[in-house]
Amino acid sequence: xxxxxxxxxxxxxxxxxxxxxxxxxxxxxxxxxxxxxxxxxxxxxxxxxxxxxxxxxxxxxxxxxxxxxxxxxxxxxxxxxxxxxxxxxxxxxxxxxxxxxxxxxxxxxxxxxxxxxxxxxxxxxxxxxxxxxxxxxxxxxxxxxxxxxxxxxxxxxxxxxxxxxxxxxxxxxxxxxxxxxxxxxxxxxxxxxxxxxxxxxxxxxxxxxxxxxxxxxxxxxxxxxxxxxxxxxxxxxxxxxxxxxxxxxxxxxxxxxxxxxxxxxxxxxxxxxxxxxxxxxxxxxxxxxxxxxxxxxxxxxxxxxxxxxxxxxxxxxxxxxxxxxxxxxxxxxxxxxxxxxxxxxxxx
Amino acid sequence: xxxxxxxxxxxxxxxxxxxxxxxxxxxxxxxxxxxxxxxxxxxxxxxxxxxxxxxxxxxxxxxxxxxxxxxxxxxxxxxxxxxxxxxxxxxxxxxxxxxxxxxxxxxxxxxxxxxxxxxxxxxxxxxxxxxxxxxxxxxxxxxxxxxxxxxxxxxxxxxxxxxxxxxxxxxxxxxxxxxxxxxxxxxxxxxxxxxxxxxxxxxxxxxxxxxxxxxxxxxxxxxxxxxxxxxxxxxxxxxxxxxxxxxxxxxxxxxxxxxxxxxxxxxxxxxxxxxxxxxxxxxxxxxxxxxxxxxxxxxxxxxxxxxxxxxxxxxxxxxxxxxxxxxxxxxxxxxxxxxxxxxxxxxxxxxxxx
Numbered sequence: 001x002x003x004x005x006x007x008x009x010x011x012x013x014x015x016x017x018x019x020x021x022x023x024x025x026x027x028x029x030x031x032x033x034x035x036x037x038x039x040x041x042x043x044x045x046x047x048x049x050x051x052x053x054x055x056x057x058x059x060x061x062x063x064x065x066x067x068x069x070x071x072x073x074x075x076x077x078x079x080x081x082x083x084x085x086x087x088x089x090x091x092x093x094x095x096x097x098x099x100x101x102x103x104x105x106x107x108x109x110x111x112x113x114x115x116x117x118x119x120x121x122x123x124x125x126x127x128x129x130x131x132x133x134x135x136x137x138x139x140x141x142x143x144x145x146x147x148x149x150x151x152x153x154x155x156x157x158x159x160x161x162x163x164x165x166x167x168x169x170x171x172x173x174x175x176x177x178x179x180x181x182x183x184x185x186x187x188x189x190x191x192x193x194x195x196x197x198x199x200x201x202x203x204x205x206x207x208x209x210x211x212x213x214x215x216x217x218x219x220x221x222x223x224x225x226x227x228x229x230x231x232x233x234x235x236x237x238x239x240x241x242x243x244x245x246x247x248x249x250x251x252x253x254x255x256x257x258x259x260x261x262x263x264x265x266x267x268x269x270x271x272x273x274x275x276x277x278x279x280x281x282x283x284x285x286x287x288x289x290x291x292x293x294x295x296x297x298x299x300x301x302x303x304x305x306x307x308x309x310x311x312x313x314x315x316x317x318x319x320x321x322x323x324x325x326x327x328x329x330x331x332x333x334x335x336x337x338x339x340x341x342x343x344x345x346x347x348x
Numbered sequence: 349x350x351x352x353x354x355x356x357x358x359x360x361x362x363x364x365x366x367x368x369x370x371x372x373x374x375x376x377x378x379x380x381x382x383x384x385x386x387x388x389x390x391x392x393x394x395x396x397x398x399x400x401x402x403x404x405x406x407x408x409x410x411x412x413x414x415x416x417x418x419x420x421x422x423x424x425x426x427x428x429x430x431x432x433x434x435x436x437x438x439x440x441x442x443x444x445x446x447x448x449x450x451x452x453x454x455x456x457x458x459x460x461x462x463x464x465x466x467x468x469x470x471x472x473x474x475x476x477x478x479x480x481x482x483x484x485x486x487x488x489x490x491x492x493x494x495x496x497x498x499x500x501x502x503x504x505x506x507x508x509x510x511x512x513x514x515x516x517x518x519x520x521x522x523x524x525x526x527x528x529x530x531x532x533x534x535x536x537x538x539x540x541x542x543x544x545x546x547x548x549x550x551x552x553x554x555x556x557x558x559x560x561x562x563x564x565x566x567x568x569x570x571x572x573x574x575x576x577x578x579x580x581x582x583x584x585x586x587x588x589x590x591x592x593x594x595x596x597x598x599x600x601x602x603x604x605x606x607x608x609x610x611x612x613x614x615x616x617x618x619x620x621x622x623x624x625x626x627x628x629x630x631x632x633x634x635x636x637x638x639x640x641x642x643x644x645x646x647x648x649x650x651x652x653x654x655x656x657x658x659x660x661x662x663x664x665x666x667x668x669x670x671x672x673x674x675x676x677x678x679x680x681x682x683x684x685x686x687x688x689x690x691x692x693x694x695x696x697x698x699x700x701x702x
Contacts, residue, residue: 051581056608060577156437161413166602167626178606254569255602256595256623259408260437261569305578311563 030277031289033328037321038296045303052306055183062188063177063253064298067092067246069191071265072272072290073198074242077235079273080202082215082282083133083140085236088243089265090151091125095247096257097155100164103173103251111173118248119241125151126240130233148266156259163258169251177253187249194242195291202287211235215282271318272297275325279333296321398656400428400458400649401451405488405534406439409567411594411620411641412462414702415487419460419645425671426653428458439531439567441465448472452479458652460645461495462487466535470494482655486648488536492681496655496662499648499684501639504536507592508543510637510689511617512554515588518614518634522556523587526579528600528617530567530593540592560586565596572599580609591617597636601627621692621700628697635693641702643686647676651684 046053071088078085095118102114125147132143166174176186184192202208210231213221222228251257270280276293278285297318304314400423404412416433423431434450436443441464451459452475459481463469466489473483473494483495492498501507515525527544529537541562548554560583565572572595580586591597597619604610610632619636627633647670654660654668666678676684692700 049581051584057581060581060607064574064577156408159408161408161410163408163410165598165623165626174606254573255598256410256569258410263437301574302578302581305563305575306581308561308582311575 030284030329030332031286031292034276034289034292034296034325038292038299041296041299041303045306049306052303057306058183059180059185061295061299061302063185064302065295066185066188066191067249067253068265068268068272068294068298069291070194070242070246070249071269072276072294073195073287074239075269075273076276076278076285076287076290077198077202077211078140078239079270079278079280080211080215080282080285081232081235082218083232083235084144084270084280085126085129085140085239086144086266086270087125087129087147087151088239088246088269089262090148090155091122091240091243091262092247092250092265093257093260093262094125094151094155094158095122095244096250096261097159097164097259099248099251100168100257103169104164107170111170111176114173115245115248119244122244122247123237123241126236126238126243127233129240130236133236134229134233152263155261159259161259163256164251166255173252177249187252190245190249191291194245195287198238198287207231207234212283215284217283268297269294271322275321277325277329279329280326284333293325397429398427398457398653399454400431400460400652400656401456402431402433402435402645402648403444403447403451403459403461404433404435405462405464406443406567407433407435407437409439409595410623414620414641415462415645417645418642419486419649421642422646422649422671423652426650428649428653431649436464439464439534441468441531441533444469445472448476452476452481455479456481457656458482458484460484460486460648460652461490463490463535464488464531465533466491482652484648484652484655486644488534489539490535495682497651497660497678497682497684499644499651499686501641501644501686502689503685504539505543507618507637507689508540509547510691511540511590511592512544512547514616514635514637514691515590515614516554516557518616519557519587521553524558524560524583524585525588525590526561526563526583526586527559528572528575528579528589528591528593528596529562529564530596532564534593537592544590565593565599567593567595569595569599572596573603576600576603580607580613586613588614588616591615591619594618594620594623594638597633598623598627601632605630605632618689619692620702621697622702624692625697628692628694635691637689637691639687639689643673646671647673647684647686651676 051057075085075088098121099114099118102109102117129144129147133140179186181189202211210226213224213226214228214231218228250261272294273290274280275296276289278290300317301314305311402416402419404416406412420431434447436447444461444464445468448459448469449472459476461469461483463485469490473490477483484497484499485495486499489498519525527541529541545559548557548559561579563575563579565575576599579589589600591600597615597617600615601624604613604615605627615633616636618638620638624633624636650668650670655662660666660668660678662678662682664678664680667675670676678684
């Protein structure tokens with residue numbers, strides 16, 4: 001990504017930092033196409049099948065998106081630093097099974113404590129990823145591909161054929177995914193809070209901005225004095241923490257947790273982030289976009305089922321969306337690069 | 349793809365395979381091939397040293413665990429020198445092939461398999477038979493050309509009919525129903541579904557019941573959950589769901605019990621009592637069915653032993669002793685039946701523990 005040497009602010013275009021007109025910057029948001037796609041999808045589906053937007057329908061849509069949303073937010077932090085974490089499905093699986101085990105071993109443990117333990121467990125696994133990557137200086141793709149299998153192997157050895165069911169967990173814990181507050185399921189509200197906190201962090205704090213700088217141009221970031229390794233490690237730890245949170249929520253929502261819980265999820269997560277406008281080469285994108293991307297992907301599945309479209313088409317449509325997102329991203333970056341050049345020429 | 353080799357590590361298995369083939373080449377017997385527990389005699393079943401390997405549809409599936417528990421018990425009682433369980437973690441069509449190949453190389457005497465796809469495993473099983481192994485299919489049949497006998501839980505038609513009876517009872521004999529199955533190419537589920545469809549068409553009692561959809565949750569908790577959701581959204585008048593798979597019925601029950609459809613949409617099918625207990629107690633599910641899965645593995649082990657000893661060949665009319673379950677006869681098409689399905693409801697579910 002191109003970086004203006006004078007204006008040291010490392011970021012790409014970011015929402016909220018509207019310089020010229022509010023409308024103009026709104027129209028330039030990378031998230032806009034995704035939001036539009038989502039609106040059109042929901043409107044068309046609801047027009048054909050009104051049940052899609054019934055109270056239960058909306059609740060299901062939000063619940064379906066919750067876990068992927070949290071994972072996509074974490075993944076975005078990592079991708080923005082020009083890395084990737086493929087082990088999130090396995091982390092989620094380990095934490096989900098761990099959550100089931102905790103409730104069986106200590107049924108009276110407060111639910112909040114279980115959340116904290118799950119998130120710490122996830123953060124520890126994320127830290128392992130981060131340390132391997134920053135110390136060994138091996139691409140994250142390779143390291144996390146390795147830990148994907150290592151973590152999954154551990155959960156296979158640990159869980160074996162054991163599965164814990166919703167009946168093994170306290171009702172209050174399972175009800176987090178059933179009860180609603182102002183029409184929103186409780187676990188979805190947790191996800192919204194997560195998106196908000198991380199979004200503010202990325203937009204408004206120094207370390208958050210540093211992540212963009214690192215992803216835009218690691219060498220420049222290092223020369224600029226940004227502690228690259230520490231920041232990348234931080235991104236992986238937070239990602240692990242959020243995968244841990246997602247694991248606990250998985251145990252709340254679904255019936256069984258076992259050795260295979262969460263396998264294959266990592267690709268959905270990366271897809272959600274990319275569809276949500278997070279550039280796979282790092283340096284740009286927002287957690288809000290990734291969250292909407294997650295919502296879009298899970299809504300497509302629900303919409304196609306509600307419209308009775310053969311489910312074998314669903315994957316193809318997700319693929320088309322990813323390609324569309326990449327093309328839009330490419331066009332946007334070519335255009336903004338051209339504009340920057342013109343602006344620089346005028347400033348001289 | 350993720351494979352697991354329970355019992356021995358991949359490396360050890362590779363070593364065992366290597367040692368076995370080396371032994372075969374050198375025509376050395378016994379002492380030459382000093383392999384771990386699952387060692388082999390290179391094909392022909394000599395007395396007392398026979399080995400049996402179970403290849404389920406997928407490992408770490410609670411239903412499969414109960415079946416395999418019975419299988420290992422049966423293998424011990426039948427007199428196998430060792431029994432092992434190997435298999436894939438995902439129930440996809442081709443995932444079992446590499447495990448069959450490995451067993452062929454090890455010279456396992458009896459391979460007991462629940463096929464994820466009736467034909468995909470065919471060539472690998474042919475090879476195993478050429479090498480001298482006996483093939484017992486259980487739970488889910490392969491194409492009959494590729495196995496010696498098939499141990500079936502119960503008559504496929506009985507399984508189909510009992511589920512129809514249950515759903516018809518629960519929805520009052522009329523309305524729309526849907527089926528939420530395992531994978532789109534699962535042999536046993538598809539056979540039951542076929543019988544259900546035929547019965548719905550031909551039996552006047554079911555004239556007012558309309559099967560509106562068949563969906564597949566791939567025996568995956570999350571997918572089954574979403575498919576259940578989609579069914580209820582796509583078919584607002586849906587009265588009942590039949591899920592002839594333990595993962596599917598539990599996932600659907602979880603969804604129903606957490607949604608506004610609880611108590612309004614009936615759910616039945618084949619489920620494990622331990623997994624379904626909370627949903628029967630909270631009123632989501634009235635009644636469902638299953639056979640005792642442990643007996644399935646148990647009978648399969650004895651069938652394997654009788655085949656390996658040469659007592660039976662898999663011909664219709666052959667009989668063999670299945671331990672404490674008594675004599676079993678091989679019926680048409682090389683099928684051995686285990687027993688009638690049991691129905692579970694709030695009154696009797698606490699009597700069962702599997």
